[in-house]
Amino acid sequence: LLVLGHFYSASAEIAGTLYKQRGIPxxxxxATSDSITYENDWYFSVLPSNRLISEFIANYIKSGLGYKSASLIYANDPHGLSLSESFIQHAQELNIQIKGQWSFDREDRKLNDRLSYITAQLRAMDDPGIIYCAAYPIEGVKILAGLKFPGTPYTIIGPDSFSTPIFIKELLAYPKERIIPGYHSDGVYTTIPFMASIDGQKTRRFREEYLKKYxxxxxxxxxxYYDAIQVAVKAIENAEISGQDLPGDRRKVRDALQRFSDIKAAVNGVTGPIYFDENxxxxxxxxxxxxNRRTLSPAFIQYQHLSDIGEESALTHGLGDNIISIGGKMMTRTKIVYVGSQIIEVRDLNTDSNTYSVDFFIWFRFKGEFDDKQIHFPNATSRIRLDQPVYEDRSGNIxxxxxxxxxxxxxxxxxxxxxxDEQRLFIRFHHNFMTRKRLIYVPDSAGSPKNLMKNGLAEKIGHGLPGWHINDISVYQDIERFMRGEKQFEVAFSRFNTDIHVSREKSNYLLKIFIPMFTLLTVLYLAYYIPISELRLRVLLILSVPIGNAFYxxxxxSLYSGGLLDYAYWAIYALTGAALLATVVTHSLQKRQAIKPARFMTVAEKIAHPVLVLAFGCWLGYRYFS
Structure with missing residues (x-):
């Protein structure tokens, strides 16, 4: 009915011809080669084509990194040619000087000699500019190993093949990279379609579930590919296939995919709203x-589509100098600010007012300028002002x-x-003015600044939370949305969160809650052993249970109404009512000299009580801990 794949461009190009002939979506x-989807309305890609990737890289080199010259290395195959041709075209349009360009044949028996020659040529140049390596991971890593190691001045950028697991695997084949992470790879730029750290809440949930499973x-x-499956399933649902006519059903699915033609008809995936252009x-x-140390992190400068702002409007919004155009669509520059927090102490948790006090460090790592004085903490009980920093360090422009x-x-x-219960104590903030189009926070995985530790400023976490235990502390970025203006348009801000997970110490509550409950249920059960002839004593004992139960x-x-604990107290009332009813029935049977039914009731109530208590306890435990 539908094919997911292929992984590589070369195999997708060959298979695409067959799919077009047979009418298989x-x-x-x-795979990103332009020829896969070009003039083939049966093949779709949830990625941009090589033409757009290289157009973006050329613009990023000029506007994002500030380079005016570049060198180009590419594979002499359809994939490499489509990347290189687009780059050369757009580099010329942007007045980027191409100081040298070299190609290689992946099938060449002397490929290693050719790559060594290319790296030697680059090393002989005084200033090759930034090096764009439009290659697959295997050849790309060989070029890196010949060019880049500590002390060399080369800046290298690659397409999304440089951000694949295969790229990392190839790097690990080199002993120095294994021993010193980043020996060859530190400072290498690459495009990447998905980065969990800078996307929204749906992406974060996907990452958490993926980590849990794999x-x-x-x-x-x-x-x-997760998103591709979502798109495929949605298309099949929309196609309303019959299951009786396979060629017809395939065409219906293809037509349904083509109807995902703009952002309004997009499928909401973990990597964004997915739709397809004319190709x-x-x-x-x-x-x-x-x-950095073989870990891929977001670069300080990113670009996002301006899907809802026209060029003239963008200029009036003060974004004109930060705009690039890719495939006829405008993108605006977005600043990445790395943020970290370290909790020193949590105290004074008040469950009446749902408030708590936190003593903590927060730090920002950024390129260029950043106005951290405009940080707003929406869940602080009073305004927080960032006055004098306890630590500041400038290294170059960082x-x-x-x-x-x-x-x-x-x-x-x-x-x-x-x-x-487990509670979550949040520390949240966003910028007052810089929307998510201009600023995204990223959790700083590098840890606290070294001088905080060296000067003894960063201390081990403590807490003044009697009766509570800190389970975990997590940090993440998500999106906070507001409606603003007279026309009430939506504005999104990047929000940074420190999430402190706390749970109650269980031992105190066993004494305060469950032992009294167990005692009341035991008293109720003992009432069944009082002979029915001692009716008054039995009834008084039964009635003492709801009185004690009502007290607790x-x-x-009064503090925690509406929870599962309510069910336990109401269950005791119900059992009390059942005990009174059983007592009345048994007394009535004995009064009428119905000896056998009376004996049956006496035995049944002694069995039914623990069975009901056990069954309810299992249900309540399931609800508590499921």
Missing amino acids: AITAS RQEPSWIAAC GNYPRSMNVGIY TVRAYRIKADFKSAFDYYRYPF HIKFT
Whole structure:
């Protein structure tokens, strides 16, 4: 009915001819050659084509990195040629001087000699500019190993093949890269379709589920094929296929895919809203990553599509100098600011007002200028001002600035599972003026600035939360949306979150809640062993249970009403009612001299009580811990 793949451009190009002849729709999430989808309305890609990738790279080299010259290395095959031809065309349009260009044949028996010759030529140049390596991972890594190591001045950028797991695997074949992570790869730029750290909440959930299932970070290939499957399923649903006419059903699915033709008809995937242009490609915004110790992190400058702002409007919004045009669509420059936080102490958790106090460090790592004085903490109980930093360091054009903050915050607590509840204490902030089109926060995985540790400023976490335990602290970026202006248009801001997970100490609540409950249920059960002839004593004992139960019910649910604990107290009331009813029935039977039924009731009530308590306890435990 539909094909997902192929992985490589070469195989997708060959298979695409067959799919077109046989009328079989196909979606790739890894192959990017222009010829795959060009003049083939049966093949679709959830990635931009090589032409758009190289157009973007040329613009990024000029506007994002500030280079005016470049050198080009490319594979002499359809994939490499489409990347190189587009780059040369757009480099000329942008007045980027191409100081040299070299090609290689991947099937050449003397390929290694050819690559060695290319790297020797580059090393002989005084200034080759930035080096664009339009190659597959295997050849790309060989070029890197010959050019780049500590102390060399070369800046290298590659297409999305440089951000694949295969690229990392090839790097590890070199002993120095294995021993010193980043020996060959530090500072290498690459485009990448998916970066979990700079996307929204849906991406974060996908990453968490992927880590839970596979115990490793999702690659962009995994994320894009996940989206390709979502698109395929949605197209099949929309196609309303019969299952009786396979060629007809395939055409219906192809037509449904073609109807995903703009952002309004897009499928909302983890990598963004997916739709196809006139050639069957997804013209997505492209992220740029940079390697540091063999880990790919977002570069300080990114570009995003201005899907809702025209060029003239963008100029009036003050974005004109930060605009580039890719495939006829405008993109605006977005600043990446790395943010880290380190908790020193959490204290004074007040469950009446849902407030808590936190003493913590926060630091920003950024390129160029950044106005951190305009940071707003929406869940702080009073305004927080970032005054004098406790630490600041400038290295070149990279600044690290740290503050120490002591403040009170408020969160919405959920007491449904009290006393086994876990609460989340948030510290959240966003910029007052810079929207997500201009600023995205990224968690700083590099850790706290070294001087914080050296000067003893960064201390081990402590807390003044009696009765609570800190389980985990996580940091992440998501999106906060506001409606603004007279026309109430939506504005999105990048929001940074520090999420402190706390849970109650269980031992205290076993004594305060469950032992009294167990005692009341035991008293109720013992009432069944009082002979029915001692009716008054039995009834008084039964009635003592709801009185005691009401005392504890009012005491705890006045603070935490509406939770699962309510069910336990109401269950005791119900069991009390059942005990009174059983007592009345048994007394009535004995009064009428119905000896056998009376004996049956006496035995049944002694069995039914623990069975009901056990069944309810299992149900309540399932609800608490499922």
